[in-house]
Amino acid sequence: MSAVSAESRIVGILPKLAKFLRLLSSDKEGExxxxxxxxNRTLARAGCDCNDLAGMIERPLRQPGASRWSPAKASSRRGYRRAPLCSELTAVQRQAWLSAIHGQHxxxxxxxxxxxxxxxxxxxxxQQMSANQEAAFNRIIDRAFSMGVRS
Known part of the structure; x- marks a missing residue:
């Protein structure tokens, strides 16, 4: 099985895995x-195992030392040279960014x-986000931008 196909199968079961992972912190040995x-059962049903999950976790989302933007990415259809900040975007532009990243794996x-x-x-x-919401928006957009997503 290829790592990519295993990764895509794991992405489909992440909500279930997250629930089970939280149970690992239980004080009760049986839990x-x-x-x-x-x-293990959930991974097996998806045709994966713990090694596939560990491999997915170990793989960085982007290469270490990668810059926030590159000349290749700067030539995007919007021409952004860096990820825009929430405060720099209109409501329509925010909506476009949210639509572009909605459902990303x-x-x-x-x-x-x-x-x-x-x-x-x-x-x-x-247009009226709290400071915490703006910070979360900026973090998500920055990561999306570094992965090549554009609004």
Whole structure:
């Protein structure tokens, strides 16, 4: 099995795996053993094993030392030379970025929920984000930009 296909199968079961991984911190030994068994069963149903999961975790999302932008990426259709900041975008531009990253396989469950919640807002509400929401938006957009996503 190729690493890419294993990775894509694991992405489909991440919400289940996240629940079981949380159980590993239980004080009850039986819950920990049951969680390990559940993780193994869930991975097996997806045609994967713990080695595939570990490989996915070990692989960096981008190469170490990669810069925030490169000349190749700078020639994107919008011409951004760096990821834009939330404060630099209009509500329509924010909506476009959120739409571009919605459902990306590399988003965490929390980030998927955050993006979906922001997409559900109207334009006026998108212009009035809290400081924490703007910070989360900036982090997600920065990572999306580094992976080649453009609005």
């Amino acid at each position: 920990v053993f049951a969680a390990v068994a559940a993780i 590399w988003l965490s469950v929390w980030e998927l929920d955050f993006v979906a919640e922001m997409l559900a807002r109207d334009e006026a509400s998108l």
